[in-house]
Amino acid sequence: MLPTPNLSHLTREDFALVYEPAEDSFILLDALEQDAELIRTCDPTITLEIGSGSGCVSAFIGQIIGARSVYICTDINADAARCTMTTGQVNKVALNPVITSLVEGLSPRLLGNVDLLVFNPPYVPTYEEEAARAQSDRTISGAWAGGAHGMSVTQELLRITPSLLSKEGYFYLVALRENNPTAIAHQAQSELGLACHVVLERRAGIEHLFVLRFSHLNHAVYNPGSQP
Amino acid sequence: MVKLITHNLLCCHARGCNYPENFPLVFRDVTQLEVREADFNAEFLQKMMPRLEWTALVNTAKQLGDTSLPEEMPQGDAVDEGILKKLHHVLMEIHIEEGAMHCPKCDHKYPILQGIPNMLLAEHEIGR
Numbered sequence: 001m002l003p004t005p006n007l008s009h010l011t012r013e014d015f016a017l018v019y020e021p022a023e024d025s026f027i028l029l030d031a032l033e034q035d036a037e038l039i040r041t042c043d044p045t046i047t048l049e050i051g052s053g054s055g056c057v058s059a060f061i062g063q064i065i066g067a068r069s070v071y072i073c074t075d076i077n078a079d080a081a082r083c084t085m086t087t088g089q090v091n092k093v094a095l096n097p098v099i100t101s102l103v104e105g106l107s108p109r110l111l112g113n114v115d116l117l118v119f120n121p122p123y124v125p126t127y128e129e130e131a132a133r134a135q136s137d138r139t140i141s142g143a144w145a146g147g148a149h150g151m152s153v154t155q156e157l158l159r160i161t162p163s164l165l166s167k168e169g170y171f172y173l174v175a176l177r178e179n180n181p182t183a184i185a186h187q188a189q190s191e192l193g194l195a196c197h198v199v200l201e202r203r204a205g206i207e208h209l210f211v212l213r214f215s216h217l218n219h220a221v222y223n224p225g226s227q228p
Numbered sequence: 229m230v231k232l233i234t235h236n237l238l239c240c241h242a243r244g245c246n247y248p249e250n251f252p253l254v255f256r257d258v259t260q261l262e263v264r265e266a267d268f269n270a271e272f273l274q275k276m277m278p279r280l281e282w283t284a285l286v287n288t289a290k291q292l293g294d295t296s297l298p299e300e301m302p303q304g305d306a307v308d309e310g311i312l313k314k315l316h317h318v319l320m321e322i323h324i325e326e327g328a329m330h331c332p333k334c335d336h337k338y339p340i341l342q343g344i345p346n347m348l349l350a351e352h353e354i355g356r
Binding site: 043045046066067068069070072076078081082085094096097098099100101104105106107108109110113136138 | 229230231233234236237238239240241247251266267269271272275276279281320338342343344345346347348349351354
């Protein structure tokens with residue numbers, strides 16, 4: 001089992017400004033570890049985490065694939081980018097934080113170039129205005145406020161995922177039951193040309209969490225996981 | 229620690245700016261540049277080479293005082309350990325800690341503070 005990255009350098013003050021890893025982060029780590037062989041076989045050259053927060057997830061991926069990839073980590077929250085950088089240093093993974101929204105400033109250079117894309121989005125259903133305000137405030141509330149069905153930021157990324165992912169790339173997404181994984185999978189296949197599989201699902205308190213893996217439909221390799 | 233590998237992926241996304249005129253961003257007012265040793269991984273560099281905008285990389289390295297890379301991207305047997313070591317140094321070991329990157333088209337300024345580039349635009353500056 002791979003150890004959870006060391007976050008002991010981050011303080012209570014940091015976690016007042018930046019999302020602290022919780023059950024949703026841990027199910028993502030578990031799903032990535034379960035898929036470690038698949039990820040190593042894909043041999044990502046460019047790994048992109050969106051909304052990297054504390055940097056925990058990217059540092060964990062660094063343990064799986066090491067220096068065979070470059071790790072770009074975006075976050076709209078400047079404090080999160082700072083934490084991502086120090087987490088990389090403490091865990092000896094070269095993380096490259098960029099303060100931005102989703103992939104702004106990185107597309108078009110990343111189009112078709114992202115081999116491993118990871119997103120633990122703000123998935124909590126809220127009023128749309130609250131989600132929009134949370135993103136424009138560029139603070140910690142942007143880490144959870146997800147708008148209608150908790151899907152507004154996720155939908156924004158899903159729409160550009162087919163153009164970002166390399167031919168053999170994978171995209172890992174955390175979702176709640178309230179986000180309707182079955183509908184996400186259907187939309188992915190019919191509108192986006194992406195296959196979608198459930199890597200892991202788990203109840204954590206009142207939340208029922210899923211980790212979904214997307215890949216291009218014509219990428220016909222072994223793609224374990226169930227249909228949501 | 230804006231490394232040139234990150235810089236090679238960044239473009240201006242202000243309103244009216246389109247690829248490739250918005251690329252590469254131009255470093256200015258670099259007040260702190262550090263060279264830090266990084267683990268050399270030849271296979272990673274070979275995988276990364278076709279994804280690079282070589283000319284942009286060479287010219288940016290020159291602006292920062294490093295003239296070690298050839299003008300044309302080496303191919304085939306020319307990609308030897310010597311070249312890969314030079315590429316490794318330019319891509320992974322030069323860190324811009326404080327300064328700014330400007331769009332070559334609209335001159336929009338993206339600051340770099342404590343090694344982190346800030347690509348955010350104000351609402352009225354966003355292109356798409």
